[in-house]
Amino acid sequence: MDVNLPKVEYDLQAHSELRFEVEVNEPIQLELLEGTAEIYGSELVKGCVYKFYRGRKVAVFTAKETPMVLYVNVHAGLEQMRDQAAEQKSRGPRIMLAGPTDVGKSTICKMLVSWAARLKRTPILVDLDVGQPDLSIPGTIGASVIETPVDIEEGYNLSGPLIFHFGHITPQNNIDLYKVLISRLAEAVSMRAQNIEQTNYSGVVINTCGWVRDGGYRSIVHAAGAFEVDVVVVLDQERLYSELLRDMPEFVKVIMLQKSGGVVERTRTVRETTRDKKIYEYFYGTREQALYPHTFEVQWSSVKFFKIGGPDLPESMLPVGITLADNKTKVVSVTPSRNLMYHVCSVSTANTEKEIIQSNAAGFVVITQIDINKESVTLLSPSPGPLPFPYLLVMEDVKYNDELRSAIYKK
Ligand SMILES: Nc1ncnc2c1ncn2[C@@H]1O[C@H](COP(=O)(O)OP(=O)(O)OP(=O)(O)O)[C@@H](O)[C@H]1O
Ligand SMILES: [Mg+2]
Incomplete structure (x- = not known):
């Protein structure tokens, strides 16, 4: 039309x-x-x-616009801390955004790193939102140095983001693994910051997910500790604000800001469509910049499938000396079967099974066909085969049907 x-x-x-x-x-x-x-x-x-x-x-x-002025003030405060860090050759400010869903957390993170990049800062953006992540596909957490303001048409311009496999679209599905990965990412971020002077002074901006009760709340507190944040901005929720004021150490500044009137509430369907679109764009790019993925067959004997986390068992059924947390963070071998159809898998950079949990993802593939007789799987992959690493981590909750991809835009 x-x-x-x-x-x-x-x-x-x-x-x-x-x-x-x-x-x-x-x-x-x-x-x-x-x-x-x-x-x-x-x-x-x-x-x-x-x-x-x-x-x-x-x-x-x-x-x-009113809340915008408040956000600009946060940025101005961070700038002072960055100047001070550069003067004293110390670590720059680490700020975390928290709040329920649809309050503009991701958008404010985008603004904070863009304003910083416009002033030639190179902060690290950390995204702990596994459902609606900005740095990679759903089911992951990650971090990236931001060197240029967010591209107005295309979004983040990333070079070499560090991405970890989680495998679920809500932390609730494996909170123990989520916490382990947050700690691991925090270590990796600190190492990266130490290696680049300007990034060290520029600090870290951390986005969190909208689950702010119970386990979600505890994971926010855990992340604040792991990343040793200096400032927590709570968006639009009095209760979360007072809980964090109570639970954060004194040197952490906790502030509450109102959400911008423009933030759009997204329905479950919109969230699902956004997730599909993220995966689609990982393989096929955007309208402005198309990508051309590859499809190739891999013999079961040349790859190994794993998932992270054993089944939910009552404590009494676990072997002696194994805690529930150990069980939820152990690497479990997966036998290839038709059940794997459409699952997204992370290609782990690990060289041994032991390294899997510590290793970041090199990229992602989707299982588009399984041939039981030939004992092979067909993979949709951003680059041609063979795979650079032999371990594929199955995302239990993240599936993508390549044949239906056009449906994404028709909605
Ligand atoms: N100031 C604004 N004006 C107009 N639209 C906005 C504004 N801020 C955010 N939005 C839009 O509102 C939606 C929700 O914002 P955003 O993704 O930043 O929220 P969030 O708190 O990160 O949500 P979630 O918890 O789902 O991750 C997005 O589509 C975003 O583009
Ligand atoms: Mg968000």
């Missing part, structure tokens, strides 16, 4: 913000004619035409 969209001029100065969602098939084009404005922390270049495709939610701001 051809849509002839009208050209609209909008006075941002008068309204201080412009929000829209692209609902038509044709891209919406946006051009800044006068003044200054930004999208989630990245400044629009005057005269440059930006294209947004169907499904994108866009908010253009001048820095006048």
Whole structure:
């Protein structure tokens, strides 16, 4: 269908913000004619035409909108701490964003690292949200040095993010593993920061997931400790704020900010579609930058399938000396069968079975066919075969049906 969209001029100065969602098939084009404005922390270049495709939610701001001023103030505070760190040759600020779902946590992280990158800082962004992650596909946690503001049309521009396999889309499904991985990621982030001076001064911005009760709350406290955060920003929840004030050590600054009125609540279906789209884009790229994945067959004898975490057993049924946490973080061999169909797997960089839990993921593949007679699986992979490493970690909760991929955009 051809849509002839009208050209609209909008006075941002008068309204201080412009929000829209692209609902038509044709891209919406946006051009800044006068003044200054930004999208989630990245400044629009005057005269440059930006294209947004169907499904994108866009908010253009001048820095006048109220919560936006508060977020800019957080950034200004971080900048002071970064200057101080550079002067004293010490570690820069580590800030964590926490709050229930749909309060703008990911968006504020995006703005904080973009504003920092605009000032030539190179902070590390950590994403602990396994359901709606920004750095990789669902079922993972990760970290990446951010060197340039978030690309207005394409999102994060990442080089060599560090990604760990979790395998579920909510931490609830294996909270023990989640905590182990957070600690491991924190160590890796500290090491990376120590090696790059500018990154060390620039600090770390940590995004968390929206589960803020019970185990979710405890994992937030665990993450704050593992990353040795200096500041926790709580978005829009009094109870979480007072709990964190109570439980954080005194040197951690806990602040509460209101959410921006523009944050959109996402339904379960929208979340699922976003997850599918993330995996689709991992293999096929975006409309602006297409990628061409490969499909190849692998003999069962040349790979080994694992999952992390044994079955949920009552403590009394575990062997002597093995705790529930040990059981949920052990590496379990998986026998190939039709049950593996459509599962996403992480290609582990581990060289031995023992290293699996400590190792990051080199990339991801999807099992698109299983041939029991030939004892082989067919994999969808971003690069041609053979696989660079022999261990495939099955994501128990993350599946992707390549044949249905077009459905993602039709919704
Ligand atoms: N200030 C804003 N104006 C308009 N839209 C916004 C704004 N902030 C966020 N959004 C949109 O609202 C939605 C939810 O925001 P975001 O993903 O940042 O929330 P979140 O707290 O990280 O949610 P989750 O807990 O699911 O990870 C997104 O689609 C985002 O693009
Ligand atoms: Mg989020």
